[in-house]
Amino acid sequence: MSATRRxxxxxxxxxxxxxxxxxxxxxxxxPVLLAVVLRVALASGSATVVVNGSRLSTxxxxxxAITLLYLxxxxxxxxxxxxTSMIADEVEDKTITYLFVRPMRRGAIVLGKYLAYLVCVxxxxxxxxxxxxxxxxxxxxxxPLVDTFVRDLEQLxxxxxxxxxxxxxxxxxxxxxxxxGLIFVFGWEPIASALPGYVGQLTVAHYLxxxxxxxxxxxxASAAAVLxxxxxxxxREYVLEQ
Amino acid sequence: MPxxxxxxxxxxxxxxxxxxxxxxxxxxxxxxPLRERRFLAxxxxxxxxxxxxxxxxxxxxxxxxxxxxxxxxxxFHTFLxxxxxxxxxxxxxVGAGLIASDRQSxxxxxxxxxxxxxxxxxxxxxxxxxMFLAAVTxxxxxxxxxxxxxxxxxxxxVLDHPRLVPAITLxxxxxVVLAAVTMLALSSLSRSRRFAAxxxxxxxxxxxxxxxxxxxxxxxxxxxxxxxxxxxxxxxRAIFDGPPDNVALLGSAVAALVALLIACVLILERxxxxxxxxx
Amino acid sequence: MIIATERLSKWYGQVSGLNDxxxxxxxxxxxxxxxxGAGKSxxxxxxTGQLRPSTGTVRVFGEPIxxxxxxxxxxxxxxxxxxxxxxxxxxxxxxxxAELHGMNADTAHAAATRALEAVDLLDAGDRKIxxxxxxxxxxxxxxxxxxxxxxxxxxxxxxxGMDPLMRRxxxxxxxxxxxxxxxxxxxxxxxxxxxxxxxxxLLMHNGRIVAEGDVHQIRALIDEHPHRVWIRAQDPHAVxxxxxxGDDVSSVKFAEEGVIVETAKPDAFYTRLTALAxxxxxxxxxxxxxxxxxxxAVFSYLVKQ
Numbered sequence: 001m002s003a004t005r006r007x008x009x010x011x012x013x014x015x016x017x018x019x020x021x022x023x024x025x026x027x028x029x030x031p032v033l034l035a036v037v038l039r040v041a042l043a044s045g046s047a048t049v050v051v052n053g054s055r056l057s058t059x060x061x062x063x064x065a066i067t068l069l070y071l072x073x074x075x076x077x078x079x080x081x082x083x084t085s086m087i088a089d090e091v092e093d094k095t096i097t098y099l100f101v102r103p104m105r106r107g108a109i110v111l112g113k114y115l116a117y118l119v120c121v122x123x124x125x126x127x128x129x130x131x132x133x134x135x136x137x138x139x140x141x142x143x144p145l146v147d148t149f150v151r152d153l154e155q156l157x158x159x160x161x162x163x164x165x166x167x168x169x170x171x172x173x174x175x176x177x178x179x180x181g182l183i184f185v186f187g188w189e190p191i192a193s194a195l196p197g198y199v200g201q202l203t204v205a206h207y208l209x210x211x212x213x214x215x216x217x218x219x220x221a222s223a224a225a226v227l228x229x230x231x232x233x234x235x236r237e238y239v240l241e242q
Numbered sequence: 243m244p245x246x247x248x249x250x251x252x253x254x255x256x257x258x259x260x261x262x263x264x265x266x267x268x269x270x271x272x273x274x275p276l277r278e279r280r281f282l283a284x285x286x287x288x289x290x291x292x293x294x295x296x297x298x299x300x301x302x303x304x305x306x307x308x309x310x311x312x313x314x315x316x317x318f319h320t321f322l323x324x325x326x327x328x329x330x331x332x333x334x335x336v337g338a339g340l341i342a343s344d345r346q347s348x349x350x351x352x353x354x355x356x357x358x359x360x361x362x363x364x365x366x367x368x369x370x371x372x373m374f375l376a377a378v379t380x381x382x383x384x385x386x387x388x389x390x391x392x393x394x395x396x397x398x399x400v401l402d403h404p405r406l407v408p409a410i411t412l413x414x415x416x417x418v419v420l421a422a423v424t425m426l427a428l429s430s431l432s433r434s435r436r437f438a439a440x441x442x443x444x445x446x447x448x449x450x451x452x453x454x455x456x457x458x459x460x461x462x463x464x465x466x467x468x469x470x471x472x473x474x475x476x477x478x479r480a481i482f483d484g485p486p487d488n489v490a491l492l493g494s495a496v497a498a499l500v501a502l503l504i505a506c507v508l509i510l511e512r513x514x515x516x517x518x519x520x521x
Numbered sequence: 522m523i524i525a526t527e528r529l530s531k532w533y534g535q536v537s538g539l540n541d542x543x544x545x546x547x548x549x550x551x552x553x554x555x556x557x558g559a560g561k562s563x564x565x566x567x568x569t570g571q572l573r574p575s576t577g578t579v580r581v582f583g584e585p586i587x588x589x590x591x592x593x594x595x596x597x598x599x600x601x602x603x604x605x606x607x608x609x610x611x612x613x614x615x616x617x618x619a620e621l622h623g624m625n626a627d628t629a630h631a632a633a634t635r636a637l638e639a640v641d642l643l644d645a646g647d648r649k650i651x652x653x654x655x656x657x658x659x660x661x662x663x664x665x666x667x668x669x670x671x672x673x674x675x676x677x678x679x680x681x682g683m684d685p686l687m688r689r690x691x692x693x694x695x696x697x698x699x700x701x702x703x704x705x706x707x708x709x710x711x712x713x714x715x716x717x718x719x720x721x722x723l724l725m726h727n728g729r730i731v732a733e734g735d736v737h738q739i740r741a742l743i744d745e746h747p748h749r750v751w752i753r754a755q756d757p758h759a760v761x762x763x764x765x766x767g768d769d770v771s772s773v774k775f776a777e778e779g780v781i782v783e784t785a786k787p788d789a790f791y792t793r794l795t796a797l798a799x800x801x802x803x804x805x806x807x808x809x810x811x812x813x814x815x816x817x818a819v820f821s822y823l824v825k826q
Contacts (some may be wrong), residue, residue, distance in 0.1 A: 038456075057556045239572070
């Protein structure tokens with residue numbers, strides 16, 4: 001466990017102070033900026049949103065923002081990028097050698113990096129979503145919406161965990177996992193969601209919106225994916241290109 | 243003489259004229275992805291809409307006289323719109339590492355120490371990506387048109403739609419040029435092809451989402467100008483359907499894309515250098 | 522034995538990287554020699570547990586190394602590739618890697634400082650590795666291998682990219698580590714550098730061990746290549762006439778200022794030569810050298826066979 005903790009600390013520093021932090025900053029900041037612009041525009045009366053003849057409330061707009069911005073793009077994109085880069089970056093940069101010859105199980109590398117990803121991305125996305133909530137929803141209307149807000153945050157947290165776990169497994173298993181990850185998230189998931197029958201269940205997005213049972217299943221699946229990734233890296237050889 | 247000299251001989255033949263370096267770079271750049279089975283699978287899959295449309299054209303020309311199967315200009319417009327997903331993935335697969343990988347391995351200095359110019363280098367890299375993108379846009383679209391002619395047994399369709407060929411060519415060229423130049427510029431910004439890929443994904447997808455949200459709230463289509471993808475779609479629609487009611491918006495859209503291309507070219511001019519000047 | 526392999530083989534798909542290698546590496550410095558593609562790096566990666574043997578076994582300190590991270594405490598590896606976390610300073614990198622060995626922050630800091638000092642990088646320790654020169658990068662790579670004071674050092678081309686002064690210093694450092702009780706396996710294809718460090722070699726070619734042991738003993742065993750001895754004398758003709766009579770001399774030819782003798786029985790020849798020099802029968806014998814009793818000759822003879 002101490003090896004995992006040390007790996008977590010090293011990766012945290014890399015994620016927070018390296019160039020990769022750019023994506024987290026954009027992912028966290030842009031929705032907040034957008035919320036401010038929208039709120040100002042709506043308050044000034046220069047904009048209204050009308051759907052099916054009725055005005056859309058800011059609360060509904062917040063819900064739309066969570067689904068459209070966060071769950072359809074930000075969370076999957078961060079999961080793909082950071083999840084696949086955890087090990088694949090080290091292999092491509094040939095720095096994995098230094099980690100593999102330390103006296104710790106290889107699985108600790110994966111677990112430490114995954115935990116660092118969870119900490120950083122949760123710390124970026126959840127406060128961002130909270131800020132968007134506080135900006136978009138008038139204070140007087142917040143009370144009844146607290147439960148919905150908390151459920152939305154749970155959805156985001158589970159989504160971050162699930163996408164990260166799926167793509168850390170992909171990163172450990174495949175040589176160029178980023179393109180495959182992007183195809184899955186921006187190609188397969190939107191298409192499968194629109195298809196009938198069981199096809200839609202072959203996506204992470206389906207279970208994120210399937211209520212508590214679905215999310216619980218995702219949490220378990222995420223844990224299983226991370227364990228599988230830890231096991232895979234123990235047994236796999238990484239032949240670095242000369 | 244009976245015994246020939248086996249010693250080293252200096253090359254005394256012709257050397258290629260200066261200015262052909264771009265073709266050498268492009269040629270070698272195209273060979274590398276074609277060796278990967280994953281990429282070949284992606285290319286093959288990118289032709290699946292072509293197969294579907296080809297069947298549609300066949301049915302429209304032979305068995306079924308339904309309006310759905312009959313070819314129109316919209317058929318080709320729809321096809322090119324559908325291909326933008328594959329344009330996105332191929333751009334990332336091939337384009338993200340085009341310059342980033344060279345920067346990472348310090349190959350840029352090696353390239354620019356040869357008798358080629360920076361423009362040869364950039365041109366070659368651009369051509370590498372553009373060829374693959376053309377292979378999933380312009381080429382299948384023109385092949386569909388050819389199939390339509392073959393299945394219908396006459397040139398009437400082309401003669402009745404004289405602007406179709408230039409429209410397909412212009413639309414496909416815009417798709418290819420925008421994707422290739424943008425990706426190349428982003429690739430030159432980093433030593434990590436993964437980072438460049440995510441920058442491109444952000445520019446295409448995130449900007450598109452923002453546009454959708456802002457347009458929905460403000461009911462002002464001018465917000466599409468923040469999304470290169472949506473701006474391009476608007477222009478392509480104008481190419482196929484004719485100028486929209488809001489001609490000023492079309493002008494702004496064209497100006498926005500031109501500005502983006504100029505910005506990308508400036509980035510490339512600045513980033514593609516043999517040496518980095520450290521103040 | 523520190524490292525012991527038994528019928529060790531490794532192949533990458535259809536390509537054989539290492540072929541049926543049975544070898545033991547003792548304490549001290551062992552030079553791993555061979556041309557490019559000989560299998561040196563593959564051997565080192567197998568010994569450091571980065572690759573799994575396709576067949577055979579490899580044991581380090583008596584235990585299998587693949588999937589045995591507890592053994593890595595005793596191991597320090599300096600890989601050939603130029604790969605770093607460029608955004609970190611040298612010190613930060615060394616401390617992070619030292620902490621992965623179980624050291625706390627203070628101990629890791631002290632270890633990093635010692636290692637930086639040993640490789641003469643203390644002044645540059647707080648600069649980003651991305652700004653280091655090639656030689657500095659090589660030295661910081663060496664530093665991370667020694668920071669945790671391992672008993673076994675595996676160094677893959679450690680002198681690559683270093684200037685001549687730093688090379689000499691590093692060779693001296695390696696010899697000091699060996700004197701301090703560490704076992705060092707160092708690979709190179711620059712023969713005179715290996716010769717400067719050790720006479721105990723493992724010579725590889727095409728994934729096989731061609732020869733192992735003391736370079737002079739190996740040389741002595743290469744019977745089909747007679748030893749060449751160059752003798753500078755006052756009267757070369759007299760020396761040649763007297764030496765030709767013995768059955769330990771294969772050939773004699775005259776060279777500038779001396780004679781070159783080829784002998785397949787070096788021990789007997791040197792005994793006779795010593796006696797000849799002592800008797801003064803052939804005049805003064807001023808100098809005797811053997812141009813091919815060295816690693817270069819061994820390497821050439823064995824690899825080109």
